[in-house]
Amino acid sequence: MNVLTGGKLKLVQAGLRLITETRSLTSLGLRELAREAGLNPNTFYRHFKNLDEFGLQVLGYIAEDMKSGVRELRRMAASSEQASHDTVTFVYRYFQSNPAATTVAVRELHGPSPLLRRALEAQLNASAREMAEDIIDRQLVSAVPPETIHEISRMTIRYILIRAMDYIEKPEQRESIQLETERFINRQFRGAMLDNLSQTEVESLAQSRV
Amino acid sequence: MNVLTGGKLKLVQAGLRLITETRSLTSLGLRELAREAGLNPNTFYRHFKNLDEFGLQVLGYIAEDMKSGVRELRRMAASSEQASHDTVTFVYRYFQSNPAATTVAVRELHGPSPLLRRALEAQLNASAREMAEDIIDRQLVSAVPPETIHEISRMTIRYILIRAMDYIEKPEQRESIQLETERFINRQFRGAMLDNLSQTEVESLAQSRV
DNA sequence: ATTGACGGTATACACATGTATACACAACGA
DNA sequence: TCGTTGTGTATACATGTGTATACCGTCAAT
Numbered sequence: 169m170n171v172l173t174g175g176k177l178k179l180v181q182a183g184l185r186l187i188t189e190t191r192s193l194t195s196l197g198l199r200e201l202a203r204e205a206g207l208n209p210n211t212f213y214r215h216f217k218n219l220d221e222f223g224l225q226v227l228g229y230i231a232e233d234m235k236s237g238v239r240e241l242r243r244m245a246a247s248s249e250q251a252s253h254d255t256v257t258f259v260y261r262y263f264q265s266n267p268a269a270t271t272v273a274v275r276e277l278h279g280p281s282p283l284l285r286r287a288l289e290a291q292l293n294a295s296a297r298e299m300a301e302d303i304i305d306r307q308l309v310s311a312v313p314p315e316t317i318h319e320i321s322r323m324t325i326r327y328i329l330i331r332a333m334d335y336i337e338k339p340e341q342r343e344s345i346q347l348e349t350e351r352f353i354n355r356q357f358r359g360a361m362l363d364n365l366s367q368t369e370v371e372s373l374a375q376s377r378v
Numbered sequence: 379m380n381v382l383t384g385g386k387l388k389l390v391q392a393g394l395r396l397i398t399e400t401r402s403l404t405s406l407g408l409r410e411l412a413r414e415a416g417l418n419p420n421t422f423y424r425h426f427k428n429l430d431e432f433g434l435q436v437l438g439y440i441a442e443d444m445k446s447g448v449r450e451l452r453r454m455a456a457s458s459e460q461a462s463h464d465t466v467t468f469v470y471r472y473f474q475s476n477p478a479a480t481t482v483a484v485r486e487l488h489g490p491s492p493l494l495r496r497a498l499e500a501q502l503n504a505s506a507r508e509m510a511e512d513i514i515d516r517q518l519v520s521a522v523p524p525e526t527i528h529e530i531s532r533m534t535i536r537y538i539l540i541r542a543m544d545y546i547e548k549p550e551q552r553e554s555i556q557l558e559t560e561r562f563i564n565r566q567f568r569g570a571m572l573d574n575l576s577q578t579e580v581e582s583l584a585q586s587r588v
Numbered sequence: 589a590t591t592g593a594c595g596g597t598a599t600a601c602a603c604a605t606g607t608a609t610a611c612a613c614a615a616c617g618a
Numbered sequence: 619t620c621g622t623t624g625t626g627t628a629t630a631c632a633t634g635t636g637t638a639t640a641c642c643g644t645c646a647a648t
Contacts, residue, residue: 192490195405199635208597213637215595278488278543280402311581319558320565326540327533333488348529351573355530358572358580359565370568371521409605418627423607425625 176215178205180229183222184268192275193223193284223284227276230269231291237262239298256346263332274333277326292329296322312360320356327352386425388415390439393432394478402485403433403494433494437486440479441501447472449508466559470552473542484543487536502539506531522570530566537562 182204183196198219202209216222237259263270276284277292300321304314312320328349335345362370392414393406408429412419426432447469473480486494487502510531514524522530538559545555572580 190490190492192402192404194402195490197635198637207595209635210598210637211596218636274488275490278484278540280400280405280485282400319561323537323558323562327537330488330536348533351529351570352533352566355569355573356562356565357569359567359569360561361580362568362572363561363565370571407605408607419605420607420628421626429606 176225178207179212179215179222180226181205183226184230184272187272187275188268189271192279193226193272194219194276194279194281196222220281220283223276223281224287226272227284227287227291230266230272233266233269234273234291235295237266239295253346253350256349259328260332260335260342260346260349263329264336267336270329270332270336274329277329292325293322296325299325309357309361312357312363316360316363320360323356324353386435388417389422389425389432390436391415393436394440394482397482397485398478399481402489403436403482404429404486404489404491406432430491430493433486433491434497436482437494437497437501440476440482443476443479444483444501445505447476449505463556463560466556469538470542470545470556470559473539474546477546480539480542480546484539487539502535503532506535509535519567519571522567522573526570526573530570533566534563 179201182201183193186196186200186204187193196219198212199209201222202212212222216225273288277288279285297318300314300318303309303317303321309317331345331349335342338345389411392411393403396406396410396414397403406429408422409419411432412422422432426435483498487498489495507528510524510528513519513527513531519527541555541559545552548555
């Protein structure tokens with residue numbers, strides 16, 4: 169059973185609560201977690217062998233959240249050139265409503281624990297693959313080869329995750345973060361359409377439109 | 379005087395030594411640092427008021443390193459469409475030869491301390507500004523408006539810093555990281571040249587070249 | 589009805605941590 | 619020459635930490 173209940177759930181949720189703002193997963197203490205969860209320190213051992221295992225469980229706990237959030241990304245792809253404004257807004261709103269999970273993900277993706285880094289990386293790559301295959305299936309950018317779509321998807325997932333952190337922390341910049349994200353994605357795909365053109369060819373194209 | 383000497387320098391260098399691999403700046407302890415530096419724990423107080431101040435000093439210490447490294451980025455920009463392979467290689471080699479500074483930067487940019495995050499962000503933005511103004515001055519991508527060049531520069535600096543971490547940690551992927559970085563940059567700028575075209579116009583352009 | 593697992597608790601130990609106070613000594617300007 | 623300033627040290631204290639051992643109720647299965 170992968171579903172968390174009782175004390176185990178309490179501990180994981182306590183971890184998420186503690187992390188927001190000024191903490192990181194790897195900095196949490198066993199006693200600290202138990203205290204926040206309202207449990208005896210030793211109860212921790214009933215559920216986790218050590219803090220590393222706890223960290224992995226937390227990642228697992230937020231994994232579905234993240235997945236469902238990233239799944240919304242596909243909508244954005246579906247309309248990247250038209251209604252992308254609304255869909256990017258939607259994705260960021262999702263992250264905004266899950267600040268703890270977002271913070272954990274961003275922080276541990278570049279954090280000190282190689283174990284957690286690898287785990288998160290695998291999750292992000294899986295999401296990126298899903299996003300890419302969806303774009304390919306729907307033939308949204310048929311002028312771009314599949315491998316390139318995968319590459320851009322990986323970059324986009326990471327970019328959005330990182331900007332989501334800014335989005336949460338800097339309410340006054342939310343609109344511009346949104347717009348920058350849209351431009352980022354459009355430029356990647358549009359640029360990729362010209363991958364096999366030479367520099368001079370691209371320049372002449374650009375100038376012919378001025 | 380901003381130059382570090384004696385015990386203060388020892389402590390900062392001890393911090394950099396400890397951080398590599400599995401630590402973060404904010405996780406370092408006062409006694410731990412003194413131990414690594416071969417000093418008495420209390421000597422720490424002679425140089426720093428608290429650990430936050432220590433963190434800022436470390437950032438200051440690596441700031442010139444980072445700056446000079448990022449300054450090399452301009453070379454890449456100068457030849458982004460031609461010899462970019464060699465220049466990106468050069469930049470990553472630079473990060474590779476400063477693994478501690480790179481690790482600190484990546485880790486604290488998304489780390490738990492808002493103070494350090496803001497400080498690093500300011501440094502990166504300054505570097506991005508420098509890079510952008512250089513590109514503008516040399517008229518390397520004259521088809522792209524200045525504000526867009528600034529925006530892409532900010533994205534690029536962050537992208538390269540994060541990939542530099544991968545570059546250091548995954549020797550077998552170095553070549554592909556390099557190539558992906560080149561494509562990232564080219565696509566951003568090429569895509570930006572088409573910013574004011576509609577989706578259908580871009581598609582017809584792409585198809586006309588197949 | 590007994591057993592055993594499960595989740596939770598209490599107490600205790602050895603150790604590390606940040607910090608305060610006080611001491612030592614070299615360099616140097618008055 | 620004396621006092622001050624800068625740098626380093628020793629000792630000590632309260633607190634927090636991970637962990638070990640042992641105890642206790644609940645509940646399900648035998």
